[in-house]
Amino acid sequence: MTKRSNLNKEMFDSISKEYDFINNLITFGFHKKWKKEIIEIVKKIKPKKILDLATGTADIAIQLSSIENCKIIAVDPSTKMLKIGHRKIQKLNSNKNILLEEGNSENLKYGKKTFDAVTIGYGVRNFTNLKxxxxxxxxxxxxxxxxxxxxxxxxxxxxxxxxxxxxxxLYVRLIGMIFSNNSNAYKYLQSSAKTFPHGEAFKKILIDLNFKDVRFEIKLFGASTIYVAKKSI
Ligand SMILES: C[S@@+](CC[C@H](N)C(=O)[O-])C[C@H]1O[C@@H](n2cnc3c(N)ncnc32)[C@H](O)[C@@H]1O
Structure with a gap:
């Protein structure tokens, strides 16, 4: 693991306990709606196996688990984010088709052509090596x-x-200062959003990497964006 990946892991470990609470506050709960939209898009292809990468506290994985006859593998390098996710899954009793695993996006242990879909919620801008x-x-x-x-x-x-x-x-930094024991993490998360490619620029990255039928939908005037791309050869 590189030094930056380690710092990344430490940062998410340090904010794991309050992550869900703060996420709801800073997105005014909208992230839940957008995550549901992801599930609706995925459902249409009747998947049998999905990878939820950068799963964090397993929000998306839990929603994906409502898809019948589908196995969800949820991966994240942060042990503590996964621990919260594990508790949520147990509480909801939806653990029958979700497998939580520690792992890093740069070296996935799964074989080629394993998954019908890969979902990534608020993860890509944290990847040390995006491409x-x-x-x-x-x-x-x-x-x-x-x-x-x-x-x-x-x-x-x-x-x-x-x-x-x-x-x-103002708002996000204040919330970070009040509710998080690592307010610097919220400074970083907000400043990284400013420089990360979005819209057409991110679409181009996906096209350059051979993805086809790339499209995106802007949410809440651009506060977030959903990208959909297909592996087609
Ligand atoms: C902002 S959280 C998002 C969590 C969740 N997907 C959600 O939508 O709420 C970002 C997550 O990305 C994970 N992450 C950071 N670098 C990663 C990498 N290289 N591979 C996989 N996950 C990574 C972090 O550990 C963290 O849990």
């Missing part, structure tokens, strides 16, 4: 398999951009 990680998702996807990514983006409308800046620079 290597996306290539790995390509490798483990079956032909015609779908990669679905939910990630923060930036509003283009100047008025929305103004409110977005107030939200990130």
């Amino acid at each position: 290597k990680s996306l290539n790995e998702t390509y490798r483990v996807l079956k032909n015609d398999g779908l990669l679905i990514i939910l990630e923060t983006s930036l509003p283009t409308n100047p008025l929305m951009s103004f409110f977005y800046n107030i939200h990130t620079k």
